Every structure is written in structure tokens, then in C-alpha cells.
Amino acid sequence: MKNNYLVKTPCIGICSTTYGDDICRGCKRFSHEVTAWIKYSDVEKDNVNSRLQKFKVLILSDKFSIVDDQKLFDFMKDNKIMFNDELNPLCWVFDLLRASSDDKLNLSDYGIEVKNSFKNLTNVELKDLINREFFELSVAHFDRYLRS
Secondary structure (H helix, E strand, O other): OOOHHHHOOOOOOOOOHHHOOOEOOOOOOEHHHHHHHHHOOHHHHHHHHHHHHHHHHHHHHOOEEEOOHHHHHHHHHHOOOOOOOOOOHHHHHHHHHHHOOOOOOOHHHHOEEEOHHHOOOOHHHHHHHHHHHHHHHHHHHHHHHOOO
């Protein structure tokens, strides 16, 4: 089944596959997905983006709750933060943290609640933790299904 909203590239402009990584440290796609992306059908792109979205939601739902997705949506649009508004709003948190280097950004002002277990972390620490977990999940998936 094809979801037209998922055919957008997950690329964030920080590609490590050009340096020989099997998994991009930016978007977390596998090197063969990065290099073949323009040749992929919409269904193939959907499959890759669906996997990435599931990984993000899995990781982010442990750390955040979206209490007002409209407030978050408006903030993302008003501040021209690149995000796919068709994805789960938890994925928007990933894009917000990626785009922000400001630890003073109060996430609750934008409809995001940090869960108690993670309230002691700064935004930068949260971003690093999420990126690390996302990368580890991608490596595990790659090792299980693709590594020969």
C-alpha cells in the first residue's frame, strides 16, 4: 500500500555514507537506500520512510507526549523548520530538536511534554540520546536483515 506523503526524502543533508558508513548518521537510511533513492519507486520510498517513522515513534514515545499538536505544528511552520506534517507529530519533535541548538527552548511552550524519566536532561542531551538510540536501532535492523 502506498502512502503518498511518505515519498519525501528523509535526507537532512548530513550524509556519512559518502565516507563508507553502511548507515547514514544523518537520516539513518542504509547506504544502498541513499545511493538508489532517485531510482526507487514510491512504494519503495514509502517502505524506507515507514521503517524510519516507526523507529522514531518507538524512541520518542518513551520520552515525550504531544499535548497540543496544533501548537507544535504552528511553531514548526512559523519558524520554517523542515518537517513532514503528514507523519506522526512525535516525528516533528525529532525535527525540532535536530533544527534547534538552543537548550533554553521550553518544549512545553510548543505542546510537548517531556516524560518524568527524561526531565533532568537538556534538549541537547535529549537530542544526542535520541540520535544514538535511532542509530543503534538502525544498526540492529541492518545487522539482522541485511548484513551478510
